[in-house]
Amino acid sequence: MRVNENTVLRGQQVLLVPYESHHVPRYHEWMKSEELQKLTASEPLTLEQEYGMQLSWIEDVHKCTFIILDAVLWDQGCPEHQSMMGDVNLFLTEPGNPALAEIEVMIAEPSFRGRGLGEESVRLILSYGITVLGITIFEAKIGQENLASIRFFKKLHFQEASVSEVFQEVTLRWEVTEQEKHWIIL
Secondary structure, three states, rough: OHHHOOEEEEHHHHHHEEEHHHHHHHHHHHHHHHHHHOOOOOOOOOOHHHHHHHHHHHHHEEEEEEEEEOOOOOOOOOOHHEEEEEEEEEEEOOOOEEEEEEEEEEEEHHHOOOOHHHHHHHHHHHHHHHOOOOOOOOEEEOOOHHHHHHHHHOOOEEEOOOOOOOOOOEEEEEEHHHHHHHHHHO
């Protein structure tokens, strides 16, 4: 998404930066993991295909993606590719209706999981989605067996909206009320 191509979002522990071509090799290595493929409902891509995907994400007006960096490592001078821990994305799901977006987060590096970094990343992109993109409804579509992600999003006030037995997927929804807006925008 061109609107975020020069945007950096900073939290206390994380830094969200646009997904650029120099991130692709590390991202590609992550996505070779069968565990991550299953959790993200992804198919393995070649490195060339991954570069093509990265470029398409920048150009697609309906996709907003950020790479999650460890802010402490970054502040210590560690290069971006060594500070990377995952990604967080928004997909505007209905053309012409920017008020609705699907959200995804992936902490790919196991050593960074369970430390609140995913939560901080999601809170940052929710705030960005509300204040910059005008999103008022967020949805997370999660495989039914991914109980950790379901609990994670419920902790962030997402409510179960539907269950698809065919796709074995749960859709959780978060509607932005004034109270929720105040809670998320720090």
